[in-house]
Amino acid sequence: MIKKSIALILIAILFVAIFFTLANDLPFGDNRTTTGVSDKYIYHGVNDTGASNLVTAIVVNYRGFDTLGEVTVLFVAATGVGAVLYNMGRPAGKKRKKTEASLIVRTGSRILFPMMLLFGAYIFVHGHLTPGGGFQGGAVIATAFLFKYVSDTRYHIDHNKFTATESVVGMTFALVGIMGLLLTGYFLFNFLPNGSPGELLSAGIIPIIYVAIGIKVGAELTGILDNMMEVEQ
Amino acid sequence: MILTIAVAILILMMMVFAVYSVETKDLLYAVVGTMAVSLIVSILFYVLQAPDVAMAEAAIGAGISTAVFVIAIKKTERYEHD
């Protein structure tokens, strides 16, 4: 009990410290963009990259190397889930659950599954124009496969095909970077024409990389879900 | 003005859900509380003019993350013992 009250007092002090430091030093709603690097991104972003969505411009173009590292972290985490849960899968041919899903869920999944895939693809193809991008689209695709798992107790993905897809799109990302290195002298530098902002085929290498990221994130999150679901109880 | 009141109500609800999800003994209810927190945070992101992040938080925080928690609880046990 004494331990708990000491911890609660410490956490209350922490809360007050965080809140008042923020409220004093960094007032909410102040314009801080003129002091940092954000100014360059806001005023020159569209001219430099050709993408009208500035968040996409930063994530894929200015900080593309950062994003490559982030995709690597995601890949390592997916591999780690597979390694930790190694040899815990259910025997082949056995059902995952005892009860089947109801008719409404099964029919609904058959109708909605292609639409969800299409919506995910729409999100990551238009990443440089509208809100959205590879990470969001990949998550929507993984949700579509999750829906398929919920509706069918025998459904499981083909791991070899998913691994192959993942490797191909991961290598596409790296190859685009290396082509930038060869053609312009900088890794992941934009070597394609920018086009006019606001059109689908614009912004140089951004659509290629975001499509690759979308497929990769979708495949990896589906792989994580599959690995965790196949564990025998 | 109306927006400020709506945001205040949302944040109050978020605090209640956060306390509930930490304090309840049933882990499945706790996960649903976490999902509600994620959903409200994603609405707040939209109010703060960050539609990209709002989309990611709604799809990942409220969708995939909840699914991962529910699978883990199903493979282990549902109630928290003292």
Next chain:
Amino acid sequence: MIYYMAAAFLIAIGIYALMLKKNMIKMVIGLSLMDSGVNLLLISLGYINGGTAPILLNGVKPQEVVDPLPQALVLTNVVIGVSVTALALSVIIRVYKHYKTLNSDKVRDMKW
């Protein structure tokens, strides 16, 4: 200002769950709440009064958008957060198979 309070509250309650809860899944839930709190904090630091979303279409001027840099950072953090959660939970599943308990005090090898 109210956003700062929400973010600080989420961080504080996440630390509370990490410090005082014995159940390992409860700890991961606390970690996830703390993740949301940090994301909310970063996004609210980048907000500018009266700003619009940083998408320069349909005649939006560069002077009136909010800061896009924290949004780009948080976007990657959200995805990292779910993969870390999945990794932690699969370790917990492995531990449960071996020790038949979720209580971190009863897992002998975690004591020090």
